[in-house]
Amino acid sequence: MQDKYLKHLLLLLLFSCAVILNSFSKTQKSLSDSTKTQKNEKPGIFVIKNVNIIPMTLENKIIKNATVVIKDNKILSINKPVTGNAEIIDGKGKWLIPGLIDMHVHNMADVNLGATFPTKGANAFTNTQDFMLLYVANGVTTVFELSARPEHFGERNEIIKGNVIGPRVALAFLIDGGEGSGNIANTPADGRQSVRIAKAQGYEFIKVYSHLNIETFKAIVDEAGRQRMKVVGHIPNAFKGRIEEAFVPNYDMVAHAEEYAKQTDTFSDHDAKRFAQLAKKNGTWLSPTLTAIVRIGEQARSLDGIRNLSSLKYVPPLLQSKWLTANNYNKGTTPEFVAHIDKIADFNIRLVKAFKEARVPMVAGTDSGTSGVVWGFALHDEIELLVKAGLTPGEALISATRLPATWLGIDNKIGTVETGKYADLVLLDANPLTDISNTRKISGVFVNGRWLDKSGINAMLSDLAKRNAASKNKFDWSKRGEL
Secondary structure, three states, X not given: OHHHHHHHHHHHHHHHHHHHHHHHHXXXXXXXXXXXXXXXXXXXXXXXXXXXXXXXXXXXXXXXXXXXXXXXXXXXXXXXXXXXXXXXXEOOOOEEEEOEEEEEEOOOOOEOOOOOOOOOOXXXXXXXXXXXXXXXXXOEEEEEXXXXXXXXXXXXXXXXXXXXXXXXXXXXXXXXXXXXXXXXXXXXXXXXHHHHHHHHHOOOEEEEOOOOOHHHHHHHHHHHHHOOOEEEEOOOHHHOOOHHHHOOOOEEEEOOOHHHHOOOOOOOHHHHHHHHHHHHHHOOEEOOOHHHHHHHHHHHHOOHHHHOOOOHHHOOHHHHHHXXXXXXXXXXXXHHHHHHHHHHHHHHHHHHHHHHHOOOOEXXXXXXXXXXXXXXXXXXXXXXXXXXXXXXXXXXXXXXXXXXXXXXXXXXXXXXXXXXXXXXXXXXXXXXOXXXXXXXXXXXXXXXXXXXXXXXXXXXXXHHHHHHXXXXXXXXXXXXXXX
């Protein structure tokens, strides 16, 4: 009996030692990672020499052969003497622009995709660093999440703490009406209370959605104004035929050009100009999200557009499976649906031209997370489509830098290349003002003062693609509840 007890005690001690050693190993790794993080957070001083700056200020006068000094996470000086040790970055023949801002994204986060029960939690998990890499690799240093959940606060905190290299993240609380799930409000009182709850929980903006009734929509927008929260989102379906009533004070931005397309039967220049005047009079901005409707049109015809995406290999395998096997834009498609999407896409271009003519501010947004719209990569698609729709390359860049920062209320921190602002910067190999596609020719990115050069970015992307390919067969969207 005593021998049995001693044997049991010995096994327990061995197990305890193993746990302690494992814990120690993890602690040492954590400390090592923390040290690396601290080094990344405070690298000392970077100096970019002989670079051409496109500052994106109101004057936007190019500063040629400039010297930019970055200390910690801010722009310390431009064309002033450099003192102390510094890491030198050769900017000769290169172009420096502010970090890009995507004003309409839906970020992945841990989620439960199966049946639920108390204590279950998520069953599909996101590697936050892998996901955020898609943004920073493309020079996207700020994003606007338009359907935020508590998990997104956690992701943002990991970025702020330095555990993850990623963009700044603004969060909007979505409120819809009808019988769906989520944050639903069908009375003005419920709408106001939803806004107050969002404010108390730390959300910074309100997003309104399609199924709100008119009275509740107006109450939400009014209460958001009282709570000093801007409102972005859809034009509810209830306003069909009476769109003028939707433009109330504090309705600050429409999130898709196609929200206007829903309000017309003629798809005419006349209606595009009428909508532009309504928006201008109310001070309502527009995020056209041209990319999303173009991708939807492609998928309505064939899934080859998804299969041939050069960026698909960076998308998490579970989502790749969804886009290719459960694609709602492709399932049940008809020639009539394709023609309708084409009509909307054409009208969206008319809208951009009309809004530009009316001087209504437009910001670049992608609706990333929609099938075929890949985070980070899609913003370059959007900027190019804005140019094709009539914006100059300079105007398109402004729509992805200074104007979004202004709308978000953080233009004193980001959006231009100026002394004292955060070092969110993109170093390009060619001038984007002469060819907007040059925004893709990235030599390196500063994300809140952290420098990632092209070789490092490419290595991380290559590693991600390999890991996704290796695990691809483990993920089947039809079996997502079994994960």
